[in-house]
Amino acid sequence: MRKLAIIGMPMDLGQTRRGVDMGPSAIRYAGINERLNTLFDEVRDLGDIEVGRPEVSIDKESNLRNLELIAEKTTSLAKKIDEVVQSGSFPLVLGGDHSIAIGTLAGVSKHYENLGVIWYDAHGDLNTAETSPSGNIHGMPLAVSLGLGHPLLINIGGYLPKVKPENIVIIGARSLDEGERELIKEKGIRVYTMHEIDRLGMTRVMEESIEYLKERTDGVHLSLDLDALDPTDAPGVGTPVNGGISYRESHLAMEMLAEANMITSAEFVEVNPILDERNKTAIVAVALMGSLFGEKLL
Numbered sequence: 001m002r003k004l005a006i007i008g009m010p011m012d013l014g015q016t017r018r019g020v021d022m023g024p025s026a027i028r029y030a031g032i033n034e035r036l037n038t039l040f041d042e043v044r045d046l047g048d049i050e051v052g053r054p055e056v057s058i059d060k061e062s063n064l065r066n067l068e069l070i071a072e073k074t075t076s077l078a079k080k081i082d083e084v085v086q087s088g089s090f091p092l093v094l095g096g097d098h099s100i101a102i103g104t105l106a107g108v109s110k111h112y113e114n115l116g117v118i119w120y121d122a123h124g125d126l127n128t129a130e131t132s133p134s135g136n137i138h139g140m141p142l143a144v145s146l147g148l149g150h151p152l153l154i155n156i157g158g159y160l161p162k163v164k165p166e167n168i169v170i171i172g173a174r175s176l177d178e179g180e181r182e183l184i185k186e187k188g189i190r191v192y193t194m195h196e197i198d199r200l201g202m203t204r205v206m207e208e209s210i211e212y213l214k215e216r217t218d219g220v221h222l223s224l225d226l227d228a229l230d231p232t233d234a235p236g237v238g239t240p241v242n243g244g245i246s247y248r249e250s251h252l253a254m255e256m257l258a259e260a261n262m263i264t265s266a267e268f269v270e271v272n273p274i275l276d277e278r279n280k281t282a283i284v285a286v287a288l289m290g291s292l293f294g295e296k297l298l
């Protein structure tokens with residue numbers, strides 16, 4: 001029996017543009033239930049993780065914006081995800097800014113020996129407090145999952161690391177900070193930048209990524225930041241970067257993942273309805289979920 005559990009994570013503390021906390025509502029409004037109902041034997045919407053309206057604060061010592069709150073809220077998310085995986089359901093998390101991935105991965109990864117991660121994003125999200133140009137934790141979750149960063153974040157769930165560098169594939173990168181570039185080289189992380197996507201085409205990028213992860217992982221988490229897509233297709237994001245992946249290429253990528261039958265958890269993040277045009281970005285997110293979960297035209 002194929003079971004899906006939807007969990008909303010309405011958190012905007014990982015960056016400074018308010019509104020991304022409304023992402024889960026926008027995605028639900030875009031018709032997620034109707035779209036996914038027929039693709040699973042059971043779809044349960046577990047509602048949102050309680051985030052509240054906390055006051056924004058900067059940790060003086062580390063210069064990390066909202067450090068303690070993010071640690072607390074992602075810990076709650078991790079617990080919920082852990083339960084969902086144990087119950088045999090596929091966890092689908094709706095963001096929220098990308099810092100929520102710290103919690104998702106903490107909840108998921110303990111169930112696998114070698115969890116793979118596809119980081120579909122314009123950014124690497126591989127900063128630490130030392131390399132971050134912004135102090136925004138949404139630029140750090142992948143580093144945190146590698147065990148690099150503030151102790152309060154890397155120890156969530158009581159174990160580390162959540163992912164090994166050789167089990168990561170980044171797709172869609174076109175904005176990397178200096179420290180992130182160094183880390184990618186030092187750790188040998190596989191990255192398909194927009195250059196490779198243009199040059200090889202999305203088909204080959206996905207074939208290679210799937211083969212690479214099949215060989216070494218026993219489960220794969222898809223962390224999809226809507227800013228991986230070009231801003232013309234997904235304008236409702238806080239940190240848009242021109243020259244992104246098209247709507248069609250993204251559908252192809254999701255369809256190939258469905259065919260490979262390898263994704264074991266997923267999150268769709270950074271949908272900000274305040275910055276959007278008529279909920280376009282949430283609608284794109286739901287359409288991509290359809291393809292990811294096996295929707296077919298014929």
Ligand SMILES: NC(=[NH2+])NCCC[C@H](N)C(=O)O
Nearest residue numbers: 098123127134136138139239
């Ligand atoms: N999840 C995201 N949209 N991350 C954007 C990060 C931008 C920049 N690299 C930073 O660290 O601030």
Ligand SMILES: [Mn+2]
Nearest residue numbers: 122123225227
């Ligand atoms: Mn991004």
Ligand SMILES: [Mn+2]
Nearest residue numbers: 098121125225
């Ligand atoms: Mn991101």
